[in-house]
Amino acid sequence: MNFEDYATYKEISTQTIAWSQAIEIVKSTTLPDLKNYQNAIFVGCGSTYYLSIATAALFQTSTGLQSRAVPGSELLFNPQFVLSKNSDGKLNRTLLVAISRSGTTTETLRAVENFKKMNCGEVVVISNYYEKLSHLADISIVIPEGQEVSVAQTRSFSSMYVASAMFCARISNQDEMVKRFSELPAIGNRLIRDFEETARKMGEDQSFESFFFLGSNFNYGLACELSLKFKEMTLTHSEPFHFLEFRHGPMSMANGKVGIIGLVSESNFQNEMKVVEEMKQLGAQLFTIGETGTDISLNSQLPEYVRGVLFLPVIQLMAFFRSIKKGLNPDNPKNLTAVVELNL
Amino acid sequence: MNFEDYATYKEISTQTIAWSQAIEIVKSTTLPDLKNYQNAIFVGCGSTYYLSIATAALFQTSTGLQSRAVPGSELLFNPQFVLSKNSDGKLNRTLLVAISRSGTTTETLRAVENFKKMNCGEVVVISNYYEKLSHLADISIVIPEGQEVSVAQTRSFSSMYVASAMFCARISNQDEMVKRFSELPAIGNRLIRDFEETARKMGEDQSFESFFFLGSNFNYGLACELSLKFKEMTLTHSEPFHFLEFRHGPMSMANGKVGIIGLVSESNFQNEMKVVEEMKQLGAQLFTIGETGTDISLNSQLPEYVRGVLFLPVIQLMAFFRSIKKGLNPDNPKNLTAVVELNL
Numbered sequence: 001m002n003f004e005d006y007a008t009y010k011e012i013s014t015q016t017i018a019w020s021q022a023i024e025i026v027k028s029t030t031l032p033d034l035k036n037y038q039n040a041i042f043v044g045c046g047s048t049y050y051l052s053i054a055t056a057a058l059f060q061t062s063t064g065l066q067s068r069a070v071p072g073s074e075l076l077f078n079p080q081f082v083l084s085k086n087s088d089g090k091l092n093r094t095l096l097v098a099i100s101r102s103g104t105t106t107e108t109l110r111a112v113e114n115f116k117k118m119n120c121g122e123v124v125v126i127s128n129y130y131e132k133l134s135h136l137a138d139i140s141i142v143i144p145e146g147q148e149v150s151v152a153q154t155r156s157f158s159s160m161y162v163a164s165a166m167f168c169a170r171i172s173n174q175d176e177m178v179k180r181f182s183e184l185p186a187i188g189n190r191l192i193r194d195f196e197e198t199a200r201k202m203g204e205d206q207s208f209e210s211f212f213f214l215g216s217n218f219n220y221g222l223a224c225e226l227s228l229k230f231k232e233m234t235l236t237h238s239e240p241f242h243f244l245e246f247r248h249g250p251m252s253m254a255n256g257k258v259g260i261i262g263l264v265s266e267s268n269f270q271n272e273m274k275v276v277e278e279m280k281q282l283g284a285q286l287f288t289i290g291e292t293g294t295d296i297s298l299n300s301q302l303p304e305y306v307r308g309v310l311f312l313p314v315i316q317l318m319a320f321f322r323s324i325k326k327g328l329n330p331d332n333p334k335n336l337t338a339v340v341e342l343n344l
Numbered sequence: 345m346n347f348e349d350y351a352t353y354k355e356i357s358t359q360t361i362a363w364s365q366a367i368e369i370v371k372s373t374t375l376p377d378l379k380n381y382q383n384a385i386f387v388g389c390g391s392t393y394y395l396s397i398a399t400a401a402l403f404q405t406s407t408g409l410q411s412r413a414v415p416g417s418e419l420l421f422n423p424q425f426v427l428s429k430n431s432d433g434k435l436n437r438t439l440l441v442a443i444s445r446s447g448t449t450t451e452t453l454r455a456v457e458n459f460k461k462m463n464c465g466e467v468v469v470i471s472n473y474y475e476k477l478s479h480l481a482d483i484s485i486v487i488p489e490g491q492e493v494s495v496a497q498t499r500s501f502s503s504m505y506v507a508s509a510m511f512c513a514r515i516s517n518q519d520e521m522v523k524r525f526s527e528l529p530a531i532g533n534r535l536i537r538d539f540e541e542t543a544r545k546m547g548e549d550q551s552f553e554s555f556f557f558l559g560s561n562f563n564y565g566l567a568c569e570l571s572l573k574f575k576e577m578t579l580t581h582s583e584p585f586h587f588l589e590f591r592h593g594p595m596s597m598a599n600g601k602v603g604i605i606g607l608v609s610e611s612n613f614q615n616e617m618k619v620v621e622e623m624k625q626l627g628a629q630l631f632t633i634g635e636t637g638t639d640i641s642l643n644s645q646l647p648e649y650v651r652g653v654l655f656l657p658v659i660q661l662m663a664f665f666r667s668i669k670k671g672l673n674p675d676n677p678k679n680l681t682a683v684v685e686l687n688l
Contacts, residue, residue, distance in 0.1 A: 046592025049589065071588065080405050080408075084411075087379055218425075228593045237597070249575060
């Protein structure tokens, strides 16, 4: 079977079509009025929880509004830990952003239903399907081009991430920034073309026994997602950390069979690269990706805020090639189904 | 060398002395006036970041105030992602709770120094030493009995967690709950005595190749901390997840060599145990700990809010025994030092 015969390979390689669609759709999306809100909550499950983590960071940084990401199950089962109150004891006005590839994920769906009964704010839904979740939305952003045959999310995640990031830029009136999103698909295509071979070499390198993914701020949620790809597609131990957190315990695991993939930022480049250098000293194999001065350099000239999605395709390809090399089927990871629907 | 000769063993076995001291100290701690605040931020590094996660959940649940935990490095390097603004564009009034065993952790210290310059709220410090960090505090809670010789935190963590939980109960005027904390040390001693043998058997079982720790709400931060113990002391792959999140991808890793340790709550017992049952079906070895109906039952009769610390000692002992069995030195984990001080 050729690489091209796997759905995962096709979905990764052509994902920028879905980015373009996301950009077109978010250009004209209705926006909620932030004056009505004291905070924003982002919910999802698995990949879309990690997407929520990344987006909450973008949202708070751009709007200033207190923003938090939680798993759908926490909003559903422990709402008192998610929804906050003002000094009168009333629920704060909360903008809820619910993210789900299928639009049918049970926890997210049930959590949104409960949230609506509380009458404390609108619901924005980001999904790849017009489904049950979108029907509950006050504002619905659906990107059908992100739909996938594979179980593990790749183009779905990146399409919804582009939509989320541009939504944050628009809602904070950063008009110059908003325009720059249209440059992403061409740069994404260039990276996929130029670094597929790098991804294959690294993915096929069986000397790695486990991986850690480092990223801070916006990039932490992306590190979580890429770590999950390695679990799902390659059945390899992998775990995400904030860069400087890795020094506080986890680095006990650093050795020659450990690959550490760093999603390096521009704003804290030196502090993050210092961690990278220290882990090299401990014998770990480091691989960095960032705008410039890294093993893979994006050279996007885009603001940090816009370019996050560019971290994804090459590392997704790495997971794909590792999966094949290990004799696994990347399209159908062990134990998993594409949609988790429960009888709660 | 006997178990008793290891500092870690002594520190775990006698930790309830430090809990008692924490309870005594927090009884008379000055409390900030919550009316002055729009939100609370909890910061720490490594273990104390996980302690912050657990405490932020307790704090928001009991006070209703929006509460979030972040690593010290995020507050230091990406404050715009941590500190939020109101609709006038001014920083929200923020209660900052900074937690550090040594009181000298560089990121936390520097982050608190910067925070104070912003004049947007008081600083509460929880530590085991009167050190630099306490000198910056408006309110300082220091528990010297939690001090340790070992690198990996055990009694230090639990003593500061008891202090944090009781602080949350006091600040939310839950007087009946506050009284119940004094029951913890006796119950902790009973658990350590009754379940040391269980911990030894499980810790010495070399059929486990990796571990996952499941916990939701308050218990998620504790799951993170216990997972870190297994990395530090036993150099074993381990990772924490919220219960229902484990279904969304990570369960691809479930097999007969995987141990899954569930910190089961009372409030969501059925939903959490359903995940446990499913993972058993996939062949994983499950081990549950909870108030009742679990492999280890606490039988504490204490409110869920108060009893969290009781999850810790037996699992800490498990990590200790696994470390010894693997021929490692639990007192001095590979690559680590007790205090992380950086030249930032």
